Amino acid sequence: MKLGYFPGCSLQGSAGEFDESLQAIAPALGLELIEIPDWSCCGASAAHNLNRLLALALPARTLALAERAGFREVLVPCSACYSRLILTRHELEQDEGLRRQVSEIIGMEYQGTVRVLNILEVMGQIFQDGLKGKITKPFEHPVACYYGCLLVRPPKVVQFDRPEDPRTMDELMKKIGAEPIDWAFKVECCGAGFSISRTDLVAKLSSKILADAQRRGAEAIIVACPMCHANLDMRQEKAEKWAGKKYSMPVLYLTQAIGLALGLPEKKLALHQHLVPVSFPVKAKPAAKAKAETASQPAGQSEE
């Protein structure tokens, strides 16, 4: 599968492990990603908090560049960027006047010919054909699949999976040997763009998510969004402080979990970049995976 690729700013910065792990698993999955030339920031929550036109113009610029480069489909792994791009596509499709106005602002004709795909859609498509032979180290852990807000909402725009109880990621996890738990916070908000400006609120919201995952026996939370990752991993310590209890819950990008199942080395998947160490309780029973990725880092480290 050959796709246009929009990594977005986070994947080049604090969510570098998302990009690294995606690039690492791509060859094994037959996925070829070609970066959109000279792409720019989607504006994230900042732009659409302050100025609606700017919030449309920034994503439109990147989409127009993708059109120029001849892409029909673009993979946007960051779900915040995905949301901005698909919402822009939707709004400009609905309103011809607005499309023309935005085209004028960006100094390029935006036509709306590029499909915007999220990471789950693409992985789901790849996994449909089966990966049987490639899974060398099944990721045999109970996991909480966390979709967050932006992959499933607003349903009429994204038209992806079931908005209240999505299944795509759960199915993917099953295919790499994990057992997705049934839990209640799949699509609850973690605090999104408040990672830096309102850490108090993030702590509160993330804490509820972490607590439910822990209560139902998840050994890791799987995410597909840099903001979710930041709030659940980087802010986990703060969430623990707020709740007054320890979670020590590893938070993995789904590409990292897939990478582990494909037998890729942890280093290539950038697991070391997380604040909460990726370690799992040693299982009593079978042998094979006991030696697996587990105790690469002792659990205590998270308290440093």
Add this chain to the structure above:
Amino acid sequence: MLSQARPGSKGRPLADRLREFTGESAAKCYQCGKCSAGCPLAAEMDFPPSQILRMLQLGFPTLEAKAIASLSIWLCLTCETCLARCPQEVDLPKIMEFLREESLREKKFHPQAKEIIAFHRAFLDSVQAAGRLYEIGLIADYKARSRHLFQDVLVAPKLFWRGKLKLFPHLIKDRSNISRIFSKTLGKKEPSG
């Protein structure tokens, strides 16, 4: 006491402008409260989402002013939960976006929204300069604006040593195109918040 009086020539009801700019009608809401019930931050807001919408329904200037000066509009995370569940399909996130713009335009934003606005401005400044986000620059800029100088002093080094924070910004080639976009939307460089 509430009154419908609109002193002087002070414009049209906000709901009319809302409709004009976003196509959304405040009258569609029948105040069931489902948005407030599902909003992750309703409990933190000064007015839960359905109340903000209520303030636009009657066309009373005092209520409209209250909505614009509320903290709620800045706490909205645009998680879209309200819209996904609204029986009347009122696009509340879009309405919040409109109210934030109004709030900035009239310079009537809630004092506690300062940090949030500072963050957004720092973010956009960074994008305006480089075309992409420069996270260390963003954090430094945000700290300077918000004066939260010591926030995250413990987390930041961890991020840095794990390779999460990159020292230098990525600059895109066509930065003049970005300048054009900013000047055509935000107008001249926004005064620093």
Add this chain to the structure above:
Amino acid sequence: MSRIGVFLCHCGENIAGTVDPGKVVEAANRIPGVVHSIDYKYMCSDPGQSLIREAIKEKGLTGVIVAACSPRMHEPTFRRVCAESGLNAFLCEMANVREHCSWVHEKSELTTAKAIDLVRIMVEKAKRNRPLFPIKVPVTKTALVLGGGIAGIQASLDIANAGHKVILVERDPSIGGHMAQLSETFPTLDCSQCILTPRMVEVAQHPNITLHTYSELESVDGFIGNFKVKIRKKARGIDEKLCTGCGVCAQKCPLKKIPSEFNAAMGMRTAIYTPFPQAVPNKPVIDKKRCTYYLKGKCKACEKACPAEAIRFDQPDEIIEVETGAIVCTTGFEVLSTEFFPEYGYGKYKDVINGLQFERLASASGPTLGAIRRPSDGKEPETVVFIACAGSRDPAKGIEYCSKICCMYTAKHAMLYKHKVHQGTPYVFYMDIRAGGKMYEEFVRRAIEEDGVKYIRGRVSRIYEQDGKLIVKGADTLLGAQPVEIEADLVVLATAMVANSGAEELAKKIHVSYDSYHFLAEAHPKLRPVETNTAGIFLAGACQAPRDIPETVAQASGAASKVAALFSADELSREPVIAVVHRTAPPIFSICEGCFMCEQACPFQAIEREEIKTRDGKLIKVVAKVNPGVCQGCGTCVALCRAKALDLQGFSNEQVYAEVMAV
């Protein structure tokens, strides 16, 4: 030479507000053939009618044009006026200058000019009118009632007690409908079965009622007074005459875990089953989609056990043909599936149930014998949350309209729960309490004030399960829309009332119109609430819109009285607007060539063949003949007839051409 009178009605301001009456009257006077023209404020009123009466007599009118509203409204009125004054009723015409003119145009010269044109058109038609006489058709004094819920039961009993025959057709194995499923009924709390089952028995025993359960309407032909109906009696798999209803078959059936439709899946049934102990008739049916014998060809446990040897696996469906004079449609409603509300977890969490399921829990004949126990673990719930408008008033995911009964049954549910679980706490999330009905508001107040039901004004956003509790996240809009979280043991969704899934198909079968929600449409929402646009077909109950029991029963009696009125005469008179075949004196007899294209084209099978013979019986020719009782006057045959031997009385080709030429 024609002597036409034109009578222009102002309809208050409705017509006179946009059309200049003086100009119309003046112009009408100049139309050749018009000898009298006058306007009046309300032509349909008594003084207005007198104007027409007097003119007919004094001016010797041969035709009358009333330029007023739609003929649907007042044509019968003015025709009657003419008939009373000695003018044949069919020499009276209406020019619709209201719906076709004043209502749809602004006040202007052009509007007045159009009104004049409309009058001129009708004058040309009226000049060519001939006296016509109503057609008499016989009435079959048997009514077909479709649906054996409370509406069908009431309508059947009323018609039967008026002395007429009734054929009651019910799709399910027993009559009783939804009402048989209910526990106690608002606002009196009388037990539903106690008041319903005696009537079910009365239906079964009434000498004038023939009951066909487990049967469906196959087709309807014919017209008012003379319907020809085919009913499919589905094979029950038993010989009803031999079966004694002892129930041994169900005891022996090895399949015991089939969700019971009657118990709304709160209880189980077998593959051969009687839906409930009080069923009428009390005879089982075999569920062929689930019975092991039908699926795999073996088992027959019921056959071995049946002491009456009544099991008939190879029984075929039977088609019954009947003739009826009227049809009453009382096919009822369905409860909207709640799966479209994923945020409430219906279908995912066992303890999130719908209103009908709660009825079965609260019913003394239900699976728990009336004890309120939650489905997941059979525990008595300490906290129950009732959610009103679960699907109703929800254009996004449900239906736009208000289901009307939910406010009342939710208050009743909360009350019944409190009566059975004294220490329990019921909460009701609602948007508005709609309690407009006799003793309804008082009933709701009683639930709140005496039984301590906690009403919270707000809609629930989400329900999830945690540690055996259902976490209900709502808001209290009376407290500034503060979020409210309740840990409940049981959640009851007041799901919407929707049209039956087969309503559209049924409507097409009986030629009745339906609305966008697939509810069957009445002829007039206010003045003809139980009639349809098809003469002789009546409606009652929730097939028409959401209704509660008192309204349903009142309507059923209303429909029954309409049927009784129809059956009060031996003959019906019908409008003579029918096709006729040209006839003339010998030796031509008729220009009909006997091609019988018309016979094939007629949608009502109204064309017959007539042999024209000499006195000594020698066949001269075969020509078409229209059966006046069957012809509906659609005109298809007229358009098709190559010899122009067919024409439509009252709308002849000559008249229609004249109307067109008058414009």
